Amino acid sequence: xPARFAHPRTKILLSTLPMLLFLLWPPVQADRPAIWGNxxxxxxxxxxxxFASVDASRTMPLVTGTDGPAEYGPRTVRIxxxxxxxxxxxxxxxxxxxxxMAAEDFALISRDAIIEVRGLPLPVPLxxxxxxxxxxxxxxxxxxxxxxxxxxxxxxxxxxxxxGLYYESPLTQFILCEYMASHGYVVATCPLVxxxxxxxxxxxxxxxxxxxxxxxxxxxxxxLEYVDQDELGVIGYDLGxxxxxxxxxxxxxVDAFLSLDAGILSLHFSGxxxxxxxxxxxxxxxxxxxxxxxxxxxADRTDDASATLFDRKxxxxxxxxxxxxxxxxxxxxxxxxxxTAAVPGYWGPISDDGRRISLAIGSxxxxxxxxxxxxxxxxxxRLSKAPSEFxxxxxxxRLERRPTSDTPAPHRDELVQVMIERGMDAxxxxxASARASYPDSLLFDEGVLNWLGYHFLYWWGRKEDAVGVxxxxxxxxxxxxNAYDSLGEAYAALGNHEKALDSYRRSLELNPANxxxxxxxxxxxxxxxxxx
Numbered sequence: 001x002p003a004r005f006a007h008p009r010t011k012i013l014l015s016t017l018p019m020l021l022f023l024l025w026p027p028v029q030a031d032r033p034a035i036w037g038n039x040x041x042x043x044x045x046x047x048x049x050x051f052a053s054v055d056a057s058r059t060m061p062l063v064t065g066t067d068g069p070a071e072y073g074p075r076t077v078r079i080x081x082x083x084x085x086x087x088x089x090x091x092x093x094x095x096x097x098x099x100x101m102a103a104e105d106f107a108l109i110s111r112d113a114i115i116e117v118r119g120l121p122l123p124v125p126l127x128x129x130x131x132x133x134x135x136x137x138x139x140x141x142x143x144x145x146x147x148x149x150x151x152x153x154x155x156x157x158x159x160x161x162x163x164g165l166y167y168e169s170p171l172t173q174f175i176l177c178e179y180m181a182s183h184g185y186v187v188a189t190c191p192l193v194x195x196x197x198x199x200x201x202x203x204x205x206x207x208x209x210x211x212x213x214x215x216x217x218x219x220x221x222x223x224l225e226y227v228d229q230d231e232l233g234v235i236g237y238d239l240g241x242x243x244x245x246x247x248x249x250x251x252x253x254v255d256a257f258l259s260l261d262a263g264i265l266s267l268h269f270s271g272x273x274x275x276x277x278x279x280x281x282x283x284x285x286x287x288x289x290x291x292x293x294x295x296x297x298x299a300d301r302t303d304d305a306s307a308t309l310f311d312r313k314x315x316x317x318x319x320x321x322x323x324x325x326x327x328x329x330x331x332x333x334x335x336x337x338x339x340t341a342a343v344p345g346y347w348g349p350i351s352d353d354g355r356r357i358s359l360a361i362g363s364x365x366x367x368x369x370x371x372x373x374x375x376x377x378x379x380x381x382r383l384s385k386a387p388s389e390f391x392x393x394x395x396x397x398r399l400e401r402r403p404t405s406d407t408p409a410p411h412r413d414e415l416v417q418v419m420i421e422r423g424m425d426a427x428x429x430x431x432a433s434a435r436a437s438y439p440d441s442l443l444f445d446e447g448v449l450n451w452l453g454y455h456f457l458y459w460w461g462r463k464e465d466a467v468g469v470x471x472x473x474x475x476x477x478x479x480x481x482n483a484y485d486s487l488g489e490a491y492a493a494l495g496n497h498e499k500a501l502d503s504y505r506r507s508l509e510l511n512p513a514n515x516x517x518x519x520x521x522x523x524x525x526x527x528x529x530x531x532x
Contacts, residue, residue, distance in 0.1 A: 035095060035141040036175055037336050037355030039362045042183035047085030047149030048093060050101060052078050055216050060196060078105055079217050080170045081188045082181035083151050083226060090146030095171075096120065096139035097147075102169035105191040106198055123169055125329060125346050129339035138337050144178045151224075157231035157373040158221055160214050160247070161189035162240025164262075165200055166346060167332060168192035173237060175333040179362050185233075185369065188221040190214075192240065200239070202270045204277075210243040211278070215251075231255055231373045235365070237331060238262055242273040249283040256287045256372040258365055260331040265290065265297065265308040281309070285408050287316045287372045291331065291361060294322035294397045310400070315408040317372075319383060320400040321364060325352045331361065353395075360387070360395045409438040412445070416452060424468030431472065442476075449473035450486055457490055466490045474503070481511030488520060497524050 032040055054074045061070040080101075099120050103109045108121040118136065121127075126135060159180055161173055170177070170189050177187040194200040195209040214234075221227055233256045236244025241262020248254040264273060273279050290310060297320070301307055310320045327347045329335060335354030342349045370379035387396040415434065419427040434443060449469055457466035470487035477483045488503030501524050507517040 031144075033142055033144045033178075035138075035143060035336055036179065036358075038359045039175070039179050041144055041179070044084035044152065044182050044184055045087055045149065046145040046178050046181040047083050047090065047147075047151055048081065048145035048178075049083075049148055050078060050080050052076050053216070053220050055212075058212070077190050077213055077216055077220075079188060079190050079220055080177075081186065081221065081224070082145055082177045083186045083224075084154070084156055084181060084184055085146060085149035086152055090149035093143050093145045093147055094139065095141045095143065095174075098143075098169075098171040098174050099123070099126070099139060102171045102191070105169060105193075123171060124166070125332075125334050125339065125343055126337070128343045129334065129341050129346075130337065131341075134338070143174065144182060145174075151226045153226055155226055155228040156184055156186045157233060157369070158218075158227050159185050159187045159233045159235055159369065160218055160221075160244070161187060162210060162214055162234070162236035162243040162247075163189065163192040164238025164240050164332075165192070165202060167238060167329075168200065172332045172334070173235075175336055175358065176235070176362060176365065180366065180369070183366050183370075184374075186221065186224065186227050188217050190217050202239070202272065204272065204275060207239065207242055207246070207272055207276060210239065211246050214243055214247050233258070233369050233373050236260065236262055238328070239272075242268075242276075245284070246273055246276055246278045248286050248288075249280050250278045252285070254286045256369055257289075258368060259288070259290045259292075260361070261292045261328055262290075265292065265310055281312060282314070283411060284309075284313055285315045287318065287368075288313065289319040289321065289364070289368045291321045291323060291364070293325055293328075295326060297322055299398070310402065313402065315404060317404060318402040319368065320398075320402075321360075321387075321396055322398040322400075323357060323360070324395055324397045325357060327352060330354055330357045333358075356392075356395050360392050363390075409443060410434050412443055412448060415443060416448065419452065419465070419469065423462070424465045424472075428468070444473070444476055446473060446477045446480055446483060449476070450483070453486060453490065457493060463490065463494050467494055479510060481507045481509075481514050481517070483507075484510065485514060485517050488517070492520070492524065497528060500524055501528075 054076055056074040058075040059072040060075050062073045099122055100115065102123055103121050104111050109115055120139070122135065126138065130138065161177060163170065163172060168191055170191060173189070177189065181187050190213055192200055192210060194206050200206050222229055232253050234244040234248055234254050235258045236242065237260040239262070241259035241264055244257055244259060245262070245264050248257040267274055297308065298306060301311055310318055323330065327350050329339070329347045329350070330352055335358045338354070340350050367379040367382050370376040371383060384401065387393045387399055415427070415431060418430055450473060453466045453469035453473065456462040456469060467487070467490045470483070470490045474480070474483040474487045484503045484507035488500045488507060491500035491503055501521060504517045504520045504524070508514055508521065511517070
């Protein structure tokens, strides 16, 4: 019947149906941990293990207990892993267990210390955010992961998680990690530790260290027999979002990237991550979902000055979810702890319903990775729906989507590798196809081709390939006197003096100050003898 004639009870049911559908989005189970709020575990029991691995390529000062100068040893990275497990083995982790590991990570207690939760040094958000009585209740809360449970041998997609500044412990994101593992992912992370000390600074050096730590745990996690080698996602919160972005830009293996309230949409006041050498927007080619506070992103971004990375991103589907919160901590596990007190340096007084925010983050994150790592069409369809369809428009104020079917132009590094490995004859049709398909894309910098050509010419002894590279360079950069100068040099080395002369003459036309071209023209004309 028309809605205006509906029975009052029917009206109530219709009004609550979107929320009921959203709560049933994941399969609801009876053993949902209370600390998770309304997030429902998937069908997989979750195992957890933590282990230390040594990156011998980097060093850190060692604590020796002496008064002498610091000694250095290899960097030890403590890796946390959540994974789908076989049923029911191992002790279930409490929040206090994660807090205990956090204290170990930052040398607040020794690794072999056994300390009751009441005596633990706690991360600041927990220590200052709630009353002591409430702290005990939170620390005793049971999660979903079982320590050292037997892994399910089926290979699963891998998710790497980057931690944030002031939120350095994996405790910060343990609920999301457990949740994603229950839905069929292996999740790996490590504490955020500075380059030379425990202290992390907001600079390029320490950001690079976090990227390298993520790369290191990627290498270690891929040794696990239950990790799929081909499906890789990255999650980054705060500084970890900057690190995750750089990792995604420089590693084509990343299949999807989720950033949580990270300062990457626009240039951060620190200059990060844009001032990092690995920042290259043209290499950002993975599907991306960015979740952040709505107050940071104006709706009207029509000019270049206000355009964000989301607006400029050229390839792969992208999603921007703007949340109705002013708390950075709402994007962490702390949102589920019922914290309301202000914590200077972390957040002000909190009035948000953190558990509903956590529900939205977890469910959208799962759909995002299910869509792009598992190829789940239903999950991708849900990503196209408005938050209001799930009764979440009070939590997510706006969802923007930038779907794209564009195939990115081959990156110059890929094409250079083809030229090196296959030679210019084999590479020529690949390059010609790329130039025809992407006429507006500058596939090669002049200097890159020039440098490659000289490697072929003098170091690798491949003169024909050198000529091919210099011909390509002169064709792309047809107004460059230097490109024609190099081409003339390659022709001369190959013994083709006529073409060498033509190239040097063209170089001199473009740059009359090119003394080398003038000298080579004179020398080549003299060696050719008098013309008839």
